[in-house]
Amino acid sequence: MHARKSTGIPDVDEMIEGGFREGSINMVDGDAGTGKSTFAVQFMMAGLAAGESAIYMSVEESKESFYTNMLRFGFNLEEYEKAGTLFFYEANAAQLKEFLDKGGIGIEDRIMQMKPQRFVLDSISAFALLYETGMKQRTAVQRFIEKLKAWNLTTLLISEATQDYTRFGLEFLVDGVVKLWYRKVGHERVRTIEIMKMRGTKHKIAETVYRIEENGIVLYPSETIF
Numbered sequence: 001m002h003a004r005k006s007t008g009i010p011d012v013d014e015m016i017e018g019g020f021r022e023g024s025i026n027m028v029d030g031d032a033g034t035g036k037s038t039f040a041v042q043f044m045m046a047g048l049a050a051g052e053s054a055i056y057m058s059v060e061e062s063k064e065s066f067y068t069n070m071l072r073f074g075f076n077l078e079e080y081e082k083a084g085t086l087f088f089y090e091a092n093a094a095q096l097k098e099f100l101d102k103g104g105i106g107i108e109d110r111i112m113q114m115k116p117q118r119f120v121l122d123s124i125s126a127f128a129l130l131y132e133t134g135m136k137q138r139t140a141v142q143r144f145i146e147k148l149k150a151w152n153l154t155t156l157l158i159s160e161a162t163q164d165y166t167r168f169g170l171e172f173l174v175d176g177v178v179k180l181w182y183r184k185v186g187h188e189r190v191r192t193i194e195i196m197k198m199r200g201t202k203h204k205i206a207e208t209v210y211r212i213e214e215n216g217i218v219l220y221p222s223e224t225i226f
């Protein structure tokens with residue numbers, strides 16, 4: 001049996017035997033505005049609240065905007081940063097590529113010092129586009145994943161659904177894939193979450209309705225859409 005890390009969303013934990021496997025690399029994939037960053041922060045907060053530490057690497061959104069948006073859900077990231085258990089790392093895609101090409105990701109010292117349990121990359125899409133070929137993307141991402149595994153970081157990589165990942169097969173490299181859908185049902189839009197894969201885990205396969213509410217993502221397992 002593997003130790004599990006809570007996703008911070010009780011009904012999601014329920015779908016995957018209690019959470020992500022400790023040290024596993026997982027991907028959350030969805031269209032714009034589906035709640036990917038919110039999911040990632042809930043995952044991170046579950047650790048922080050339990051006394052763990054975490055690194056949030058943001059390529060998409062500035063720290064200021066991010067902290068303000070997450071405060072709306074009641075997640076006070078600044079508080080954890082001040083306490084030294086959260087490191088919010090703002091990097092643009094080019095910087096990240098440079099780090100990766102040099103064989104490091106630029107935060108090794110910080111990782112050694114903090115010994116974080118959780119890691120989020122928001123998102124992997126931008127930097128993947130900086131490589132000319134699918135093969136180069138795959139090699140870079142593979143090396144990145146190996147590093148995260150070596151540090152035993154339970155990881156969430158955010159990916160943007162509009163990118164064509166089949167080009168370098170990110171979903172094949174990671175241990176778990178969670179999809180966030182924004183479905184048109186009749187005249188309405190419904191958000192659903194689906195566990196596409198979760199290595200070594202007996203997981204639910206049906207899509208489950210969720211909503212983004214005052215405190216973040218909330219699932220409605222009893223609602224059906226089809």
Ligand SMILES: Nc1ncnc2c1ncn2[C@@H]1O[C@H](COP(=O)(O)OP(=O)(O)OP(=O)(O)O)[C@@H](O)[C@H]1O
Nearest residue numbers: 030031032033034035036037038039072212213214
């Ligand atoms: N207080 C709130 N109550 C309900 N829904 C909210 C609230 N705040 C934000 N939302 C919803 O959450 C969405 C943004 O969530 P989030 O930033 O996690 O999505 P994302 O998938 O990371 O977006 P992006 O693709 O832009 O990075 C908004 O588009 C909005 O629909």
Ligand SMILES: [Mg+2]
Nearest residue numbers: 036037060122
């Ligand atoms: Mg986001």
